[in-house]
Amino acid sequence: MPRASKRPRLVDVAEHAAVSLATASRALAGRDGVSAEVADRIRQVARELGYVANPYARTLAGGASSTVGLIVHQVDDPYFSEIAAGVIQLAAEQGLLVQICQSGRNPGYELQQLRHLMAQRVGIILISGSGYDDPRVEAEARAELAAFQEHGGRVAAIGRHALGVDAVLPDNESGGFALAQHLMDLGHRRIAVAAGSAGLTTVADRLAGVSSAVRLRGPHAADLAVVHSDFTRGGGRAATEQILNEHPDTTAIVALNDAMAIGVLSTLRSRRVPVPARMSVVGFDDVSVAADLAPSLTTIRLPMTEMGRTALTLALKPRSTRPRRRPTGHLLVVRDSTGPAPTT
Amino acid sequence: MPRASKRPRLVDVAEHAAVSLATASRALAGRDGVSAEVADRIRQVARELGYVANPYARTLAGGASSTVGLIVHQVDDPYFSEIAAGVIQLAAEQGLLVQICQSGRNPGYELQQLRHLMAQRVGIILISGSGYDDPRVEAEARAELAAFQEHGGRVAAIGRHALGVDAVLPDNESGGFALAQHLMDLGHRRIAVAAGSAGLTTVADRLAGVSSAVRLRGPHAADLAVVHSDFTRGGGRAATEQILNEHPDTTAIVALNDAMAIGVLSTLRSRRVPVPARMSVVGFDDVSVAADLAPSLTTIRLPMTEMGRTALTLALKPRSTRPRRRPTGHLLVVRDSTGPAPTT
DNA sequence: AGCGCTTACGTAAGCGCTTACGTACCCTAG
DNA sequence: CTAGGGTACGTAAGCGCTTACGTAAGCGCT
Numbered sequence: 001m002p003r004a005s006k007r008p009r010l011v012d013v014a015e016h017a018a019v020s021l022a023t024a025s026r027a028l029a030g031r032d033g034v035s036a037e038v039a040d041r042i043r044q045v046a047r048e049l050g051y052v053a054n055p056y057a058r059t060l061a062g063g064a065s066s067t068v069g070l071i072v073h074q075v076d077d078p079y080f081s082e083i084a085a086g087v088i089q090l091a092a093e094q095g096l097l098v099q100i101c102q103s104g105r106n107p108g109y110e111l112q113q114l115r116h117l118m119a120q121r122v123g124i125i126l127i128s129g130s131g132y133d134d135p136r137v138e139a140e141a142r143a144e145l146a147a148f149q150e151h152g153g154r155v156a157a158i159g160r161h162a163l164g165v166d167a168v169l170p171d172n173e174s175g176g177f178a179l180a181q182h183l184m185d186l187g188h189r190r191i192a193v194a195a196g197s198a199g200l201t202t203v204a205d206r207l208a209g210v211s212s213a214v215r216l217r218g219p220h221a222a223d224l225a226v227v228h229s230d231f232t233r234g235g236g237r238a239a240t241e242q243i244l245n246e247h248p249d250t251t252a253i254v255a256l257n258d259a260m261a262i263g264v265l266s267t268l269r270s271r272r273v274p275v276p277a278r279m280s281v282v283g284f285d286d287v288s289v290a291a292d293l294a295p296s297l298t299t300i301r302l303p304m305t306e307m308g309r310t311a312l313t314l315a316l317k318p319r320s321t322r323p324r325r326r327p328t329g330h331l332l333v334v335r336d337s338t339g340p341a342p343t344t
Numbered sequence: 345m346p347r348a349s350k351r352p353r354l355v356d357v358a359e360h361a362a363v364s365l366a367t368a369s370r371a372l373a374g375r376d377g378v379s380a381e382v383a384d385r386i387r388q389v390a391r392e393l394g395y396v397a398n399p400y401a402r403t404l405a406g407g408a409s410s411t412v413g414l415i416v417h418q419v420d421d422p423y424f425s426e427i428a429a430g431v432i433q434l435a436a437e438q439g440l441l442v443q444i445c446q447s448g449r450n451p452g453y454e455l456q457q458l459r460h461l462m463a464q465r466v467g468i469i470l471i472s473g474s475g476y477d478d479p480r481v482e483a484e485a486r487a488e489l490a491a492f493q494e495h496g497g498r499v500a501a502i503g504r505h506a507l508g509v510d511a512v513l514p515d516n517e518s519g520g521f522a523l524a525q526h527l528m529d530l531g532h533r534r535i536a537v538a539a540g541s542a543g544l545t546t547v548a549d550r551l552a553g554v555s556s557a558v559r560l561r562g563p564h565a566a567d568l569a570v571v572h573s574d575f576t577r578g579g580g581r582a583a584t585e586q587i588l589n590e591h592p593d594t595t596a597i598v599a600l601n602d603a604m605a606i607g608v609l610s611t612l613r614s615r616r617v618p619v620p621a622r623m624s625v626v627g628f629d630d631v632s633v634a635a636d637l638a639p640s641l642t643t644i645r646l647p648m649t650e651m652g653r654t655a656l657t658l659a660l661k662p663r664s665t666r667p668r669r670r671p672t673g674h675l676l677v678v679r680d681s682t683g684p685a686p687t688t
Numbered sequence: 689a690g691c692g693c694t695t696a697c698g699t700a701a702g703c704g705c706t707t708a709c710g711t712a713c714c715c716t717a718g
Numbered sequence: 719c720t721a722g723g724g725t726a727c728g729t730a731a732g733c734g735c736t737t738a739c740g741t742a743a744g745c746g747c748t
Binding site for chain 4: 689691711717
């Protein structure tokens with residue numbers, strides 16, 4: 001049975017163009033040392049033959065790997081999937097392929113994924129998601145990433161500043177600050193915070209912003225009750241139960257991300273607590289459903305898709321000696337889930 | 345400056361174990377022709393050295409590529425991200441890496457992504473998302489996939505039956521059927537369908553289920569108004585506006601996926617149409633937020649994560665001559681967005 | 689005319705692995 | 719005791735690229 005013809009190789013291109021392998025390679029790589037006419041002829045032939053370089057051979061021979069690795073906590077979490085969408089968009093524009101991994105919010109497993117990517121010689125690695133306070137894991141990751149960069153690997157982080165690599169950093173602290181101010185401006189004095197896992201730097205940063213806004217208002221501006229759970233809708237539900245039980249006079253809940261906020265709203269609804277009449281709720285991130293919730297969610301908008309793109313851009317640029325940090329900007333988006341504090 | 349030591353190669357393992365390259369390769373690949381003791385020794389050495397095979401060299405030399413490609417419409421659409429989560433989970437368990445691409449709901453661009461993956465010699469390709477009725481593109485994809493499989497490539501589709509490859513197929517038709525029945529059981533007689541792009545097979549199938557349920561009830565069981573938009577929240581909003589304007593006596597809206605349903609609910613809320621008192625709404629998919637919406641959404645549950653896993657399983661198994669089809673099962677989940685038809 | 693320099697291209701040595709083939713050895717049958 | 723066959727392992731030939739190095743031609747200069 002006559003096999004369909006195999007893919008053309010570089011030799012085929014070289015032969016058809018009547019040049020050597022080396023010249024063909026140079027021409028297609030856009031390296032100089034090839035006259036313009038010859039280069040044109042080679043590119044022309046390559047196009048006609050439908051030649052596409054074998055990435056395995058190319059990488060083996062010392063060329064740059066054309067794939068970027070992306071580690072997220074969970075792809076089906078909108079925060080991460082919106083970031084991923086940005087990364088994938090830009091990667092496609094640059095002709096790069098994205099290898100995606102989930103760490104499942106587990107620092108040890110994340111390190112394992114990272115090792116796997118490095119072992120696979122993925123050239124560029126993006127790590128999205130909050131750092132953990134597990135100092136051992138963090139230190140190991142840091143060390144191995146440093147070695148990886150020594151060998152020419154490129155790395156960027158999104159929302160993690162403790163890794164010693166270039167990073168895109170959301171304005172967590174000032175976002176938290178803005179949220180607390182917004183609530184206090186509305187007259188709220190008993191504010192509860194539904195926070196994610198205590199170990200996450202994102203949690204710590206956002207929380208710090210909230211507290212500093214409260215402190216800044218004066219010694220008795222407002223009471224802050226912090227309840228830790230995790231950054232999921234289920235976490236938001238659990239936190240709400242706890243807040244309702246332990247801090248019944250709360251008039252506003254700050255969920256430290258939108259997933260939690262959705263859980264908060266859901267629980268308040270089933271407990272028949274009217275929002276915002278009896279309880280105001282704010283989130284953080286502005287995932288795209290936030291605007292379509294009932295009530296629509298007041299939150300801090302982070303340019304997630306853009307953050308993904310920026311992270312890849314950062315990793316693509318030649319590395320400077322010191323890790324660069326790129327803030328993201330943020331915006332308080334006021335919607336229907338917040339209103340004046342109820343008069344007692 | 346003394347470079348950090350390079351990664352161990354197979355020769356290093358072979359030397360330390362005092363065997364030849366070939367033997368080491370065989371032992372680590374688990375191929376036979378190596379005595380048990382020697383194989384153990386080699387594996388032991390490899391572990392001590394922290395040896396991980398270079399995937400580029402392995403693939404170049406004729407080994408199997410260890411990466412699977414996944415094409416989805418949009419990663420930040422929950423339907424696709426939940427499927428992707430399943431694929432990535434199982435891939436990680438199998439030591440495979442997942443290359444993810446977005447087609448942006450554009451058939452031509454999807455074909456381009458497909459070609460890119462094939463050119464990159466990705467061994468396994470999963471294509472998620474509805475087929476299009478663009479016969480030219482579909483035929484081209486079909487042909488190229490066939491050639492890819494001829495060369496040993498493995499392919500599976502999710503929710504597409506026209507590609508001539510193994511496929512995981514959601515019960516679109518019976519799901520639509522169940523939804524329509526549910527509404528008619530509640531007394532609804534004027535039902536509008538908010539459908540995605542007319543070209544999608546998913547739309548056609550779900551719609552067919554709805555219509556056949558209505559027809560089955562008898563000639564004048566219910567009026568069905570179909571409005572086409574697209575499978576996004578915005579599409580749901582647009583469709584709702586149109587339904588409200590053109591079919592004002594509608595009492596129930598069937599959104600053909602949950603994203604649209606969210607848009608429908610959002611628009612009804614802003615138009616002050618109470619759900620379900622004045623209008624019932626159903627969705628399709630049961631994305632994970634569906635339960636946390638206000639009101640929570642009656643919908644058809646599809647095991648999305650499981651579907652992702654199944655698709656990969658299918659692609660991993662040796663191919664049979666005829667494309668296999670694996671149905672997914674479904675479940676009508678009744679929540680708060682549906683109620684009895686309002687009495688006029 | 690002879691020198692050195694640049695430019696344009698070819699030659700060939702790998703990159704790290706898999707695998708077809710070859711070879712030494714041991715076992716069993718005749 | 720030897721022929722035949724299986725088992726365990728080694729040798730070496732690539733896979734399709736990149737790139738260091740070599741070479742020939744062309745240039746301006748003294």
